[in-house]
Amino acid sequence: MSSMTPARALLLATSGIACLATAASALVGLIIEGPLTALILGISMGAGSAVGAFLVRRRATAAHARARTAVMAHGYAEGIAQYVLLIVCNYEAAVFPRSGPHGVTPDERAARRTDAYKIAAEEEVPHRVREAAADVLAALDDGDRSRSVAAQAALIIAVHEHARQPVPLPPGR
Numbered sequence: 001m002s003s004m005t006p007a008r009a010l011l012l013a014t015s016g017i018a019c020l021a022t023a024a025s026a027l028v029g030l031i032i033e034g035p036l037t038a039l040i041l042g043i044s045m046g047a048g049s050a051v052g053a054f055l056v057r058r059r060a061t062a063a064h065a066r067a068r069t070a071v072m073a074h075g076y077a078e079g080i081a082q083y084v085l086l087i088v089c090n091y092e093a094a095v096f097p098r099s100g101p102h103g104v105t106p107d108e109r110a111a112r113r114t115d116a117y118k119i120a121a122e123e124e125v126p127h128r129v130r131e132a133a134a135d136v137l138a139a140l141d142d143g144d145r146s147r148s149v150a151a152q153a154a155l156i157i158a159v160h161e162h163a164r165q166p167v168p169l170p171p172g173r
Contacts, residue, residue, distance in 0.1 A: 018049035091116040132158040
């Protein structure tokens, strides 16, 4: 048995409603006038229901696709914002190593710096997160620990605020 996707559920619901409307109109026609009226009402209601079901399904499927695209884009931006936070923290660990001043080689520090700047400059990074990351990177480049801690707190807040934002769904049509 196949899984129940939104498209399949909508197909089953609209098909069921069309069948019930067809049967109900045929029954009413049979009770009121007879078999010929039942046939005419059943065929006309069935055709109308089928067209209506098709139009409803097409519109709902298009709205679902637009909403899915918006949610996927928001999720990607949220994921890349989290990655910016991670890579900036990784660079911070290279600038202020806990194992002492010689715990990280200059080459490793330069590589982490390059990665942090590349990721923070990505186009998909939300604007507030990009600005906060730039503040942290500037503080780390200056070697100012207290300023980098404050800027990192602002970056964490920016990332979490972006994650809490509702997904902007496109207008229907």
